[in-house]
Amino acid sequence: MSLNDPWRQRSLAAVWHPCTQMKQHQRALAPQPLVPIARAEGVWLHDHDGRRYLDAISSWWVNLFGHNHPAIRAALCDQLDRLDHVMLAGFTHAPVVELSERLGALTGLGHAFYGSDGASATEIALKMSAHCWRNRGLPGKNRFIGVSGGYHGETVGALAVTDIPLFREAYAPLIRLAATVPSPDGRLAEGGETPEDVAERAAAALGDWLSAHHAETAALIVEPLVQCAAGMAMHHPRYLQRVRALCDHYRVHLVLDEIAVGFGRTGSLFAHQQAGIRPDFLCLSKGLTGGTLPLSAVLCTDEVYEAFYDDQTVRGFLHSHSYTGNPLACRAALATLDLFEQTDALALNRRTAKRLAQQLQPLTDHPRVRHARQAGMIFAWDVQDAPADFAQRYARQALARGVVLRPIGATLYCMPPYVITEEEGDWLARGALAALQATLDEVPADPCPGAVVP
Ligand SMILES: *Cc1c(COP(=O)(O)O)cnc(C)c1O
Numbered sequence: 001m002s003l004n005d006p007w008r009q010r011s012l013a014a015v016w017h018p019c020t021q022m023k024q025h026q027r028a029l030a031p032q033p034l035v036p037i038a039r040a041e042g043v044w045l046h047d048h049d050g051r052r053y054l055d056a057i058s059s060w061w062v063n064l065f066g067h068n069h070p071a072i073r074a075a076l077c078d079q080l081d082r083l084d085h086v087m088l089a090g091f092t093h094a095p096v097v098e099l100s101e102r103l104g105a106l107t108g109l110g111h112a113f114y115g116s117d118g119a120s121a122t123e124i125a126l127k128m129s130a131h132c133w134r135n136r137g138l139p140g141k142n143r144f145i146g147v148s149g150g151y152h153g154e155t156v157g158a159l160a161v162t163d164i165p166l167f168r169e170a171y172a173p174l175i176r177l178a179a180t181v182p183s184p185d186g187r188l189a190e191g192g193e194t195p196e197d198v199a200e201r202a203a204a205a206l207g208d209w210l211s212a213h214h215a216e217t218a219a220l221i222v223e224p225l226v227q228c229a230a231g232m233a234m235h236h237p238r239y240l241q242r243v244r245a246l247c248d249h250y251r252v253h254l255v256l257d258e259i260a261v262g263f264g265r266t267g268s269l270f271a272h273q274q275a276g277i278r279p280d281f282l283c284l285s286k287g288l289t290g291g292t293l294p295l296s297a298v299l300c301t302d303e304v305y306e307a308f309y310d311d312q313t314v315r316g317f318l319h320s321h322s323y324t325g326n327p328l329a330c331r332a333a334l335a336t337l338d339l340f341e342q343t344d345a346l347a348l349n350r351r352t353a354k355r356l357a358q359q360l361q362p363l364t365d366h367p368r369v370r371h372a373r374q375a376g377m378i379f380a381w382d383v384q385d386a387p388a389d390f391a392q393r394y395a396r397q398a399l400a401r402g403v404v405l406r407p408i409g410a411t412l413y414c415m416p417p418y419v420i421t422e423e424e425g426d427w428l429a430r431g432a433l434a435a436l437q438a439t440l441d442e443v444p445a446d447p448c449p450g451a452v453v454p
Contacts, residue, residue, distance in 0.1 A: 005049070007048065024392070036048055041066070041068045042067060042417070043056075043067075043416060044067070045067070052402060054402060054404065055416070056403050056404055056414040056415070056416045057405060057406060057413070060286075061260050061265075062291035063290065063291030064264065064287045064291060064345075064417060065336070065339050065345075066418075067291070071338065072289075072292055075331045075335035076293075076335075079331040083327045084328065087324075088324045093327050095327045099297075099333050100112035103284070103297060104299065107270065107278075109279075110299060110302065111300055111302075112299050113128070113298045113319075114295065114321075115297070116295065118260075118283070118285040118286060119155040119158045120296055121284065121298050122153045122158040123155060123157045124283075125255045125298050126144060126255070127157075127317075127319060128298065128300065128304065128317055129219040129255065129304075130142045132218075132253070132307045133218050135307045135310070136307050140216050141251075143178065143179065144161050144179070144217070144220070144221060145206070145210075146161035146162070146179070146180055146221055147184075147221075147222055149164070149183050149229075149230030149231075150162060150163045150223060151163075151164055151167075151228065151229030151230060152221055152283075154167055160176055161178045164229060178221075179209060181202070182201070183202060183227065183233060183235070184203070184235035185198070185234070186199075186235055186373070187371050195235065195236040196236045198236070199235055199239035199242065202235075203239055206242075207246050210247075210250040214251065214252055217250070219253035220243065220254055220255065221256075221257055222254070223257045223261065224240055224261060224270075224272040225271040225274065226265075226266060226375050228260040228261065229260075229408065230408075231380070231411035231413075232373065232380035232411060232413045234378075237274045237275035240272055244275075253281060255281040255283065256279035258270055258283060259283055259284060259285040259286050260286055263286075263288065263336070263340075264287075264340065265287065265376055265377055265378060267350060267377075268376075271375075280304060281298055282300075283297075287336070289329055289333050289336060290332060290333075290339070292332045295329035295330070348418070349376060349377055350376075352377070352418060352420065355422060356379065356428075356429075357374055359425045359428070359429040360432070362433050366381075366436060366437075368383055368436075369412075369436075378413065379413060379414050381413070382410055383411075383436070384410075387442070390407060390439065391408065394412065394436065397434075397438045397442075398432065403427070412436065
């Protein structure tokens, strides 16, 4: 990529990029490259100079079936010919009805409420939970519990249950902090413990908290099977079973945040299905539209819905976003669900994940790598004694090899689109390994404070 690409300069002058210290793109020493992308197809992002980069993190975990998928594009073009947008209060339309019916059938939940981003789904679920208890005459149940290292978005309400100090610290005075219970992360196993033991231990700690605080607790929010932003921390499904039983016992809602792990990422359509449980609220976004348009949804049980169904306006859920249930985004989601049905995507995923695990074996075998782990199409490795600023250095080295990989702290991970071919898997595995060696060989020239951003 050319550092003098005019789009790069104009972007730095006019755009405030997300999750970025803007100066890191322009500092004198080792500036982080900003990469202008002209087009994308399948797993590839193409820049203006004819270079291509394998999108090994699915553009922040949103893409499922590759960029510019012909079926999703066709659905969007068709929808554009019919209805671009209409407000969803007082009006409805076929795409939002069909999507809600299908999400209901797939999850055993219903009453889909739509937002635009993952963080808005978190806000909706938390507000609904507390309001539900209030409508039932229990207004004191208005506190929340999050899991250590949990991530549920970065709006002020979502930050209350997001336990990532880097994202939260500056805003602490604005936030009504949730309680944090220990993570069931399998890496926390001590002296002969199995991941299932860690899950039991973490659940026991939750039980202790609930026994003392259930009367003021509205909901627990959990990322099932993989806490992605925490550095792909993975846990045993037993945790979800224990948590379900505890929430039932103490009358606390269980909110499952499948914004990152939903839609086949962990091997099942939804991660919580591997534990055989059903949440009270389910938050979906990211892969919902196959990575094409922003859309999020919160599904809930009939019991929750019924607590709002009343003659009084104020007992309703008076929450809205201008673009709630946008028809284009819903059509993209319907086309994505079609792809799951028509291509037997889950079975294909299992085969691809197995093959990728073999292709990535040299990374697993690297002497500086610890805790190699996998859940479906999520692969992660911790780098021992990672140099200062490892994540940024590694991302630079990977980009130079035509691979988009952005470690979280010292955790290297990949989460590629499901359509990655064997040849593309080789490209990814070779680039990822070479970038690791190059990063470790690099002389630490600019020990600037490390950013740990995903
Ligand atoms: C990305 C993410 C969110 C926030 O979604 P945004 O669309 O970025 O607001 C919430 N929860 C989880 C688990 C996520 O990975």
